[in-house]
Amino acid sequence: MMKLTRIIFLGILLIGAGWCGTSKALIQDLGNRAILTLTNSNDSPDQIEQRFVALLEEGFDVRSIAQFVMGSYWRQATPAQKERFIGVFKDRLKKAYANRFREYRGVDFKIGDVSQRAGSDIVKSTIQKPGSPKTDVEWQVKNNKIHDVVIEGISMSITLRDDYRSLLNRKNGDIEAFLKDLEAKK
Numbered sequence: 001m002m003k004l005t006r007i008i009f010l011g012i013l014l015i016g017a018g019w020c021g022t023s024k025a026l027i028q029d030l031g032n033r034a035i036l037t038l039t040n041s042n043d044s045p046d047q048i049e050q051r052f053v054a055l056l057e058e059g060f061d062v063r064s065i066a067q068f069v070m071g072s073y074w075r076q077a078t079p080a081q082k083e084r085f086i087g088v089f090k091d092r093l094k095k096a097y098a099n100r101f102r103e104y105r106g107v108d109f110k111i112g113d114v115s116q117r118a119g120s121d122i123v124k125s126t127i128q129k130p131g132s133p134k135t136d137v138e139w140q141v142k143n144n145k146i147h148d149v150v151i152e153g154i155s156m157s158i159t160l161r162d163d164y165r166s167l168l169n170r171k172n173g174d175i176e177a178f179l180k181d182l183e184a185k186k
Helices: 002-038 045-059 062-070 079-104 156-170 175-184
Strands: 108-117 120-128 135-142 145-151
Touching (some): 002 108, 002 145, 045 079, 079 175, 156 175
16 A cells, blocks of 8 residues: 555656646747747848747637636627637737847746646746846746746736726726727727
């Protein structure tokens, strides 16, 4: 019985180590590819945006993030409204972040420790632009997809949720009016 318990315990440790290793590899791979493909100043903004969206869809659980961002309004939205929001949300992320990567040319990206919190892997990393101090970044990974990025203690998901909640509140919770407003700003 003691031997079986030890084998089960070691198996759980190995599975856990493999899971954390997978999250670490995911962040390392996506980070390296983002730096390689998105920091090229010779590429057009459209090319960079296309690559950004491909990496976003590959590495991030956009649907879960969009659901979190809409908060309680997500439950009120129809399936069609949810899909429209996901599309607008991705487009707004692309517009907000894709071309900022040009600023990261020559960046030093290092992966640190991996820990677990609330069923997710937390992958620590640092990013350092030439001539700038290091920036601490934590990646929340669940089911091999990124659910949140925390930069210097500030959660991307919570910041976006606060912003979108404010927009929804200005529309008195009218999801259709909210979506039309977002779509008009494309």
